[in-house]
Amino acid sequence: AQSVAQPEDQVNVAEGNPLTVKCTYSVSGNPYLFWYVQYPNRGLQFLLKYITGDNLVKGSYGFEAEFNKSQTSFHLKKPSALVSDSALYFCAVRDIGFKTIFGAGTRLFVKA
Amino acid sequence: EAQVTQNPRYLITVTGKKLTVTCSQNMNHEYMSWYRQDPGLGLRQIYYSMNVEVTDKGDVPEGYKVSRKEKRNFPLILESPSPNQTSLYFCASLPLAGGIQETQYFGPGTRLLVL
Secondary structure, eight states: OOEEEOOOSEEEEETTSOEEEOOEEEOSSSOEEEEEEEOTTOOEEEEEEEOSSOSEEEOGGGOEEEEETTTTEEEEEESSOOGGGOEEEEEEEEOTTOOEEEOOOEEEEEEO | OOOEEEEOSEEEEOTTOOEEEEEEESSOOSEEEEEEEETTTEEEEEEEEEETTEEEEOSOOTTOEEOOSSSSBOOEEESSOOGGGOEEEEEEEEOSTTGGGOOOEEOOOEEEEEO
16 A cells, blocks of 8 residues: 655754755555645645656755655755745655545744 | 635534535546545545546545536535544645646635534
8 A cells, every 4th residue: 555654743944954854655666756835724736746757856946856766755855945935745645546645744844 | 727616615514514515626627536634644535536427435535425527526525524524625636638747736725613
């Protein structure tokens, strides 16, 4: 069965510092991986995805994610955090039948 | 504007009183899905639909019903709501034509409180 783990409930980082939000997955077959962001009182917004190809995926708002097959990880990164990046981040894996499993979410706090 | 809309956005009801949350998309997407979001649990899929008249259970379907009579609409029905259905609900859609890489589009959410 598919699963997604986000090991950190919360990540705190100072503005201007690099940030990493961790995600590991378990899936049979090829992984189709996604990151979404949720701002307060808003729906989920798509950030980036890995389907195939380069292990480093670039997405919206300066975010990128690194796919690591041997470690079954898909960590979200940004070189320089902004206060406006503070939000709830979800990692998700999709199977060939389009069923999507979401992680529990990681709340990112960026302090000015 | 391409969007997924949900109504109502906020709802307070009492145990046992039937309710419907509507979801509509204007992008001609084949796939639609309902999720509930609970703290510490992320989003869990309730039901999904691959096309008109085709629906299937997700991970937490108990206590919910859906229908897909038209491509654009996918209502979520709670026949007899209970307090454990208090949650934040999201509808989403995606086009199947582009394959597995397509992105889901999410509605703004419906916050439901069952007393």
